[in-house]
Amino acid sequence: xxxxQRRRGFTLKGFTLIELIVVLVILAILAAAGLPxxxxxxxxxxxxxxxxxxxxxxxxxQAKAAELLAFGxxxxxxxxxxSIMDACGLPGELLGVSADTVSGSVSYxxxxxxxxxxxxxxxxxxxxxxxxxxxxxxxGTLPPQTAxxxxxxxxxxxMNTFDKDKAFDRQELAKWAMQPENLxxxxxxxxNGWSPAGNAAYPFYWRPYHLNTLDGKNxxxxxxxxxxxxxxxxxxxGWSAYIFYVxxxxxxxxxxxxxxxxxxxxxxxxxxxxxxxxxxxxxLVTG
Numbered sequence: 001x002x003x004x005q006r007r008r009g010f011t012l013k014g015f016t017l018i019e020l021i022v023v024l025v026i027l028a029i030l031a032a033a034g035l036p037x038x039x040x041x042x043x044x045x046x047x048x049x050x051x052x053x054x055x056x057x058x059x060x061x062q063a064k065a066a067e068l069l070a071f072g073x074x075x076x077x078x079x080x081x082x083s084i085m086d087a088c089g090l091p092g093e094l095l096g097v098s099a100d101t102v103s104g105s106v107s108y109x110x111x112x113x114x115x116x117x118x119x120x121x122x123x124x125x126x127x128x129x130x131x132x133x134x135x136x137x138x139x140g141t142l143p144p145q146t147a148x149x150x151x152x153x154x155x156x157x158x159m160n161t162f163d164k165d166k167a168f169d170r171q172e173l174a175k176w177a178m179q180p181e182n183l184x185x186x187x188x189x190x191x192n193g194w195s196p197a198g199n200a201a202y203p204f205y206w207r208p209y210h211l212n213t214l215d216g217k218n219x220x221x222x223x224x225x226x227x228x229x230x231x232x233x234x235x236x237x238g239w240s241a242y243i244f245y246v247x248x249x250x251x252x253x254x255x256x257x258x259x260x261x262x263x264x265x266x267x268x269x270x271x272x273x274x275x276x277x278x279x280x281x282x283x284l285v286t287g
Contacts, residue, residue: 046117051129053090054111054119060088061097062106069104075157101156102223108149124248147184148245151206151226154182159210159224177207186228186243190250190285196230196242197256204228204242211267225273227261244282246274251282 061077061084068074081094095110095118109121118132158176176182186204196204210224227241240258244251247270253259259280267273 046115047131050111050113050117050119050131053092053113054109054121054129056090057084057088057092057094057111058106058109058121060084061094061099061109063087065099065104065106069099074099074101074104098153098156101159146187146189148187148190148206148226148250151177151184151208152245154184155208155224155226173208173210178205190243194252194254195256196258204230206245207239209261209264211269211273223268223270225270229258243285244273244277246270246277249274250285251277252285253281254283255281257281 064080064084064087065074065077068076068080077097077099081097084097085092085094091114093112095112097109098107099105100107105123106121107123110118111121112118120130120132121128122130155173155177158173184206186206191204206226206228208224208226225247226245227239228243228245229239229241239261241261242252242256242258251274259277259282264273264276267276
Protein backbone atom coordinates (compact mmCIF):
# COMPACT_ATOMS: atom_id res chain seq x y z
CA UNK A 1 0.00 0.00 0.00
CA UNK A 2 1.28 3.34 -0.96
CA UNK A 3 1.61 5.94 1.66
CA UNK A 4 1.24 9.61 1.05
CA GLN A 5 4.39 11.26 2.10
CA ARG A 6 5.06 14.89 2.76
CA ARG A 7 7.27 16.40 0.15
CA ARG A 8 10.73 17.15 1.28
CA GLY A 9 11.25 20.80 2.11
CA PHE A 10 7.54 21.57 2.44
CA THR A 11 5.92 22.01 5.83
CA LEU A 12 2.33 22.90 6.78
CA LYS A 13 2.27 26.04 8.85
CA GLY A 14 -0.76 27.78 10.50
CA PHE A 15 -1.30 31.24 12.00
CA THR A 16 0.18 31.96 15.35
CA LEU A 17 -2.07 33.31 18.13
CA ILE A 18 -0.50 36.74 17.85
CA GLU A 19 -1.16 36.85 14.11
CA LEU A 20 -4.80 35.92 14.65
CA ILE A 21 -5.19 38.64 17.26
CA VAL A 22 -3.69 41.23 14.92
CA VAL A 23 -6.07 40.21 12.11
CA LEU A 24 -9.07 40.39 14.43
CA VAL A 25 -8.04 43.84 15.68
CA ILE A 26 -7.69 45.10 12.10
CA LEU A 27 -11.11 43.70 11.18
CA ALA A 28 -12.64 45.33 14.27
CA ILE A 29 -11.14 48.72 13.34
CA LEU A 30 -12.44 48.46 9.79
CA ALA A 31 -15.89 47.48 11.02
CA ALA A 32 -15.98 50.37 13.52
CA ALA A 33 -15.01 52.82 10.78
CA GLY A 34 -17.57 51.48 8.34
CA LEU A 35 -20.60 51.13 10.61
CA PRO A 36 -21.38 54.88 10.98
CA UNK A 37 -21.22 55.33 7.23
CA UNK A 38 -23.46 52.31 6.70
CA UNK A 39 -25.87 53.52 9.38
CA UNK A 40 -26.00 56.98 7.80
CA UNK A 41 -26.66 55.47 4.39
CA UNK A 42 -29.49 53.32 5.75
CA UNK A 43 -31.04 56.32 7.53
CA UNK A 44 -30.76 58.48 4.41
CA UNK A 45 -32.34 55.76 2.28
CA UNK A 46 -35.23 55.38 4.72
CA UNK A 47 -35.85 59.14 4.77
CA UNK A 48 -35.73 59.35 0.97
CA UNK A 49 -38.30 56.56 0.74
CA UNK A 50 -40.47 58.26 3.37
CA UNK A 51 -40.43 61.56 1.47
CA UNK A 52 -41.24 59.75 -1.78
CA UNK A 53 -44.23 58.08 -0.12
CA UNK A 54 -45.38 61.40 1.34
CA UNK A 55 -45.16 63.00 -2.10
CA UNK A 56 -47.52 60.31 -3.41
CA UNK A 57 -49.91 60.98 -0.54
CA UNK A 58 -49.83 64.74 -1.25
CA UNK A 59 -50.72 64.18 -4.91
CA UNK A 60 -53.59 61.90 -3.95
CA UNK A 61 -54.80 64.32 -1.28
CA GLN A 62 -54.67 67.15 -3.83
CA ALA A 63 -56.88 65.17 -6.20
CA LYS A 64 -59.35 64.55 -3.39
CA ALA A 65 -59.28 68.24 -2.41
CA ALA A 66 -60.03 69.29 -6.00
CA GLU A 67 -62.94 66.86 -6.10
CA LEU A 68 -64.38 68.17 -2.82
CA LEU A 69 -63.86 71.80 -3.85
CA ALA A 70 -65.88 71.22 -7.02
CA PHE A 71 -68.82 70.08 -4.89
CA GLY A 72 -68.40 72.75 -2.23
CA UNK A 73 -67.30 70.19 0.36
CA UNK A 74 -63.67 71.13 0.89
CA UNK A 75 -64.24 71.28 4.65
CA UNK A 76 -64.62 67.47 4.57
CA UNK A 77 -61.01 66.94 3.48
CA UNK A 78 -59.57 66.34 7.01
CA UNK A 79 -62.03 63.46 7.45
CA UNK A 80 -61.01 61.76 4.19
CA UNK A 81 -57.65 60.41 5.41
CA UNK A 82 -58.67 56.75 5.08
CA SER A 83 -60.00 57.10 1.54
CA ILE A 84 -56.88 59.03 0.52
CA MET A 85 -54.64 56.26 1.86
CA ASP A 86 -56.76 53.60 0.19
CA ALA A 87 -56.26 55.39 -3.12
CA CYS A 88 -52.51 55.61 -2.50
CA GLY A 89 -52.10 51.93 -1.75
CA LEU A 90 -49.34 52.67 0.77
CA PRO A 91 -48.96 50.93 4.15
CA GLY A 92 -48.44 54.16 6.09
CA GLU A 93 -50.92 56.45 7.86
CA LEU A 94 -52.14 59.94 6.98
CA LEU A 95 -52.09 61.79 10.30
CA GLY A 96 -53.65 65.02 9.08
CA VAL A 97 -54.31 67.19 6.04
CA SER A 98 -55.69 70.66 5.33
CA ALA A 99 -56.19 72.75 2.21
CA ASP A 100 -56.41 76.42 1.28
CA THR A 101 -60.06 77.46 1.35
CA VAL A 102 -59.75 79.52 -1.85
CA SER A 103 -57.56 77.51 -4.21
CA GLY A 104 -58.15 74.08 -2.72
CA SER A 105 -54.40 73.42 -2.71
CA VAL A 106 -53.11 71.18 0.05
CA SER A 107 -51.58 73.56 2.59
CA TYR A 108 -50.40 71.13 5.27
CA UNK A 109 -50.02 67.35 5.56
CA UNK A 110 -48.49 64.87 7.99
CA UNK A 111 -47.72 61.33 6.91
CA UNK A 112 -46.29 58.44 8.93
CA UNK A 113 -44.58 55.52 7.23
CA UNK A 114 -45.01 51.90 8.27
CA UNK A 115 -41.65 51.99 10.08
CA UNK A 116 -42.62 55.09 12.05
CA UNK A 117 -40.98 58.00 10.23
CA UNK A 118 -43.17 61.11 10.14
CA UNK A 119 -42.94 63.48 7.17
CA UNK A 120 -44.38 66.98 7.17
CA UNK A 121 -45.46 68.66 3.93
CA UNK A 122 -45.77 72.44 4.09
CA UNK A 123 -45.63 74.27 0.73
CA UNK A 124 -45.04 77.59 2.51
CA UNK A 125 -41.64 76.42 3.78
CA UNK A 126 -38.38 75.21 2.28
CA UNK A 127 -37.83 72.38 2.01
CA UNK A 128 -41.48 71.51 1.56
CA UNK A 129 -40.96 67.94 2.76
CA UNK A 130 -39.24 67.43 6.12
CA UNK A 131 -38.72 64.21 8.09
CA UNK A 132 -39.53 65.01 11.70
CA UNK A 133 -37.72 63.81 14.81
CA UNK A 134 -36.90 60.12 14.86
CA UNK A 135 -36.90 58.12 18.10
CA UNK A 136 -34.61 55.23 19.08
CA UNK A 137 -37.15 52.69 17.85
CA UNK A 138 -37.28 54.36 14.44
CA UNK A 139 -40.62 56.02 15.15
CA GLY A 140 -41.40 59.68 14.63
CA THR A 141 -43.10 62.05 17.03
CA LEU A 142 -45.38 64.88 15.99
CA PRO A 143 -44.39 68.39 17.02
CA PRO A 144 -46.97 70.18 19.14
CA GLN A 145 -49.33 72.42 17.20
CA THR A 146 -48.59 76.09 17.83
CA ALA A 147 -51.30 78.53 18.85
CA UNK A 148 -50.95 80.21 15.45
CA UNK A 149 -51.45 76.92 13.58
CA UNK A 150 -54.45 76.13 15.78
CA UNK A 151 -56.07 79.51 15.13
CA UNK A 152 -55.52 79.18 11.37
CA UNK A 153 -57.09 75.72 11.15
CA UNK A 154 -59.92 76.55 13.57
CA UNK A 155 -60.78 79.75 11.69
CA UNK A 156 -60.80 77.91 8.37
CA UNK A 157 -63.13 75.28 9.82
CA UNK A 158 -65.48 77.91 11.30
CA MET A 159 -65.67 79.90 8.07
CA ASN A 160 -66.34 76.75 6.04
CA THR A 161 -69.38 75.95 8.16
CA PHE A 162 -70.84 79.46 7.96
CA ASP A 163 -74.20 79.67 6.23
CA LYS A 164 -73.29 80.91 2.76
CA ASP A 165 -76.79 82.27 2.20
CA LYS A 166 -76.44 84.75 5.04
CA ALA A 167 -74.62 88.05 5.13
CA PHE A 168 -71.35 87.56 6.94
CA ASP A 169 -70.85 89.64 10.08
CA ARG A 170 -67.26 90.12 11.23
CA GLN A 171 -68.47 90.50 14.78
CA GLU A 172 -69.83 86.96 14.69
CA LEU A 173 -66.35 85.75 13.85
CA ALA A 174 -64.89 88.00 16.54
CA LYS A 175 -67.24 86.68 19.18
CA TRP A 176 -66.43 83.10 18.23
CA ALA A 177 -62.68 83.76 18.41
CA MET A 178 -62.93 85.37 21.85
CA GLN A 179 -64.79 82.49 23.47
CA PRO A 180 -62.59 81.00 26.23
CA GLU A 181 -62.37 77.63 24.48
CA ASN A 182 -61.25 79.31 21.22
CA LEU A 183 -58.69 81.78 22.59
CA UNK A 184 -55.19 81.28 21.23
CA UNK A 185 -52.35 83.14 22.91
CA UNK A 186 -49.44 84.30 20.75
CA UNK A 187 -46.50 81.89 21.06
CA UNK A 188 -43.54 83.25 23.00
CA UNK A 189 -41.22 82.26 20.14
CA UNK A 190 -42.83 84.90 17.92
CA UNK A 191 -42.24 87.61 20.52
CA ASN A 192 -38.60 86.72 21.22
CA GLY A 193 -37.81 89.70 23.42
CA TRP A 194 -40.04 92.12 21.48
CA SER A 195 -42.11 94.53 23.57
CA PRO A 196 -45.19 96.55 22.57
CA ALA A 197 -45.22 100.31 22.85
CA GLY A 198 -47.40 102.30 25.21
CA ASN A 199 -49.51 100.63 27.84
CA ALA A 200 -50.07 97.40 25.96
CA ALA A 201 -49.30 94.36 28.04
CA TYR A 202 -49.05 90.60 27.59
CA PRO A 203 -50.58 88.22 26.91
CA PHE A 204 -51.45 88.76 23.24
CA TYR A 205 -54.26 86.83 21.55
CA TRP A 206 -54.79 85.98 17.90
CA ARG A 207 -57.95 87.31 16.22
CA PRO A 208 -59.27 86.49 12.74
CA TYR A 209 -60.41 89.13 10.25
CA HIS A 210 -62.18 88.04 7.06
CA LEU A 211 -61.90 89.84 3.72
CA ASN A 212 -64.63 90.73 1.21
CA THR A 213 -63.43 88.38 -1.48
CA LEU A 214 -66.66 87.62 -3.30
CA ASP A 215 -69.11 90.44 -3.82
CA GLY A 216 -68.12 93.14 -1.37
CA LYS A 217 -71.23 92.51 0.72
CA ASN A 218 -69.64 90.46 3.47
CA UNK A 219 -70.92 87.22 1.94
CA UNK A 220 -69.17 83.92 1.32
CA UNK A 221 -65.88 84.77 3.00
CA UNK A 222 -62.96 83.00 1.33
CA UNK A 223 -59.90 84.73 2.68
CA UNK A 224 -58.78 86.06 6.04
CA UNK A 225 -55.79 87.24 8.01
CA UNK A 226 -54.97 87.15 11.72
CA UNK A 227 -53.84 89.92 13.98
CA UNK A 228 -52.81 89.95 17.62
CA UNK A 229 -53.96 92.32 20.34
CA UNK A 230 -53.26 92.38 24.10
CA UNK A 231 -56.80 91.67 25.26
CA UNK A 232 -59.31 88.85 25.26
CA UNK A 233 -62.29 91.23 25.16
CA UNK A 234 -65.18 90.74 22.74
CA UNK A 235 -65.21 94.46 22.00
CA UNK A 236 -64.84 95.15 18.29
CA UNK A 237 -64.45 98.91 18.16
CA GLY A 238 -60.98 100.23 18.80
CA TRP A 239 -59.12 97.05 18.00
CA SER A 240 -55.45 97.69 17.25
CA ALA A 241 -53.11 95.15 15.73
CA TYR A 242 -49.59 94.72 17.07
CA ILE A 243 -48.77 91.54 15.11
CA PHE A 244 -50.16 90.30 11.79
CA TYR A 245 -50.30 86.89 10.18
CA VAL A 246 -50.96 87.30 6.47
CA UNK A 247 -49.99 85.31 3.35
CA UNK A 248 -48.29 82.70 5.51
CA UNK A 249 -45.99 85.26 7.19
CA UNK A 250 -45.82 87.06 10.51
CA UNK A 251 -45.19 90.82 10.72
CA UNK A 252 -44.68 93.29 13.55
CA UNK A 253 -43.20 96.77 14.03
CA UNK A 254 -39.84 96.81 15.73
CA UNK A 255 -40.81 99.97 17.60
CA UNK A 256 -43.73 98.07 19.14
CA UNK A 257 -46.42 100.38 17.76
CA UNK A 258 -49.83 99.12 16.69
CA UNK A 259 -52.03 99.77 13.67
CA UNK A 260 -55.79 100.37 13.73
CA UNK A 261 -57.68 97.94 11.51
CA UNK A 262 -60.93 99.87 11.03
CA UNK A 263 -60.11 100.66 7.40
CA UNK A 264 -59.24 97.08 6.52
CA UNK A 265 -62.88 96.22 5.78
CA UNK A 266 -62.41 97.44 2.20
CA UNK A 267 -59.58 95.04 1.37
CA UNK A 268 -60.45 92.00 -0.71
CA UNK A 269 -57.16 90.09 -0.79
CA UNK A 270 -54.42 89.17 1.65
CA UNK A 271 -51.92 90.74 -0.76
CA UNK A 272 -53.58 94.14 -0.27
CA UNK A 273 -53.36 93.76 3.50
CA UNK A 274 -49.72 92.72 3.30
CA UNK A 275 -48.84 95.73 1.15
CA UNK A 276 -50.61 98.05 3.59
CA UNK A 277 -48.87 96.81 6.73
CA UNK A 278 -45.46 96.87 5.04
CA UNK A 279 -46.10 100.47 4.06
CA UNK A 280 -46.96 101.14 7.71
CA UNK A 281 -43.54 99.91 8.84
CA UNK A 282 -44.30 96.31 9.76
CA UNK A 283 -41.41 93.92 9.08
CA LEU A 284 -41.22 90.18 8.55
CA VAL A 285 -40.72 88.10 11.69
CA THR A 286 -40.87 84.60 10.28
CA GLY A 287 -41.68 83.12 6.89
